[in-house]
Amino acid sequence: MTKVAAIVGPTAVGKTASSIQIARDLDGEVISGDSMQVYKGLDIGTAKIMPDEMQGIPHHLINIRQADEHFSVADFQDLANRQINEIAGRGRLPLIVGGTGFYVQALVDNLNLGSNGNAEDPAIRKKWEDYGHAYGKQALWNKLQSLDSEATAKIPVNNVRRVVRALEVISVTGQPFSQQPQHDNENQFYLIGLTTDRKVLYQRINQRVDLMVKNGLVEEARQLWDAGGPNWQSGKGIGYHELFPYFAGQCSLNEAINKIKLDSRHYAKRQLTWFRNKMNVHWYDLVSGKDSTKEIEVDLKNWLKK
């Protein structure tokens, strides 16, 4: 049993900044819990921490994939767990920092993903996607229902993505999606949630996007575009995919930038929904000054002593 701390929250609340302070004060190492910062070359748009900002704190799971590579929750879960063990083995505190709720949850709840072998198969996925294209999403959903009506009860017809995934799991594992085995949790987590007034958060997001553009976001996105990014998973990232239509001459730069801001705000909202409802988070508002990093550290230390 290992004790792990995690800092979660929406984009632009200041997770990175406080993570450094906490890691320093509590002798921790950071494990990024971010689905986009794993990619090399996506620095500005993902607000990735740069080496000169790390203050000597080791950071893991950043820049571990090429931009054209695939990465999944299971990969994350696997790698993160490995890091947790190594860091704990060094006698230091593993500190997960990131906004990808699904990733963090996979870790915290030890979701059954990576343990039973390779349950992901692009060819089979493609097969179901094609099936959907050919016969429609209703037919696709019906197919799932005939195989796993329990899964179908939870996945809407319109959510083709998840219907396909459920079908894929059945095809690959031979077991219904809804009956994949579950594990118990081995590690203990203290979840620090950073949040603030919604209006303020949105302002920060807008400002940060402007800053990103100033720092060369457009050029960075252009490189991704030139390299073939639109077809890659990394090309789905906010801050990048909104710029592609601009490169294609389909919208103005200004429109693209506004879209980045909007998508970021929507994203922040979804993140908040996730952390509010799916996890046992201890919330702090550092932005307004209502709470302080000191308080977080005190709470964290108390929890570590238990």
Added chain:
RNA sequence: GGAGGGGUAGCGAAGUCUGGCUAAACGCGAUGGACCGUAAAUCCAUUCCUUCGGGUUCGGUGGUUCGAAUCCACUCCCCUCCA
């Protein structure tokens, strides 16, 4: 001063000719939510007020009518063009 065009819910925008089926399409935004291997993905719900019985709306006022966002009169504001 003259000639046209327009004012509809947070915003944009239908509906007006052919009055009722319209608390008023649709889009956006906003808010809430789902989420078990693409998750910065994908999807869902709500959005005039409401004590959920109902109440009050389509610039304003007054008419016509069983009934008006829709027809008539007057009036206020906005835009374009001509002076």
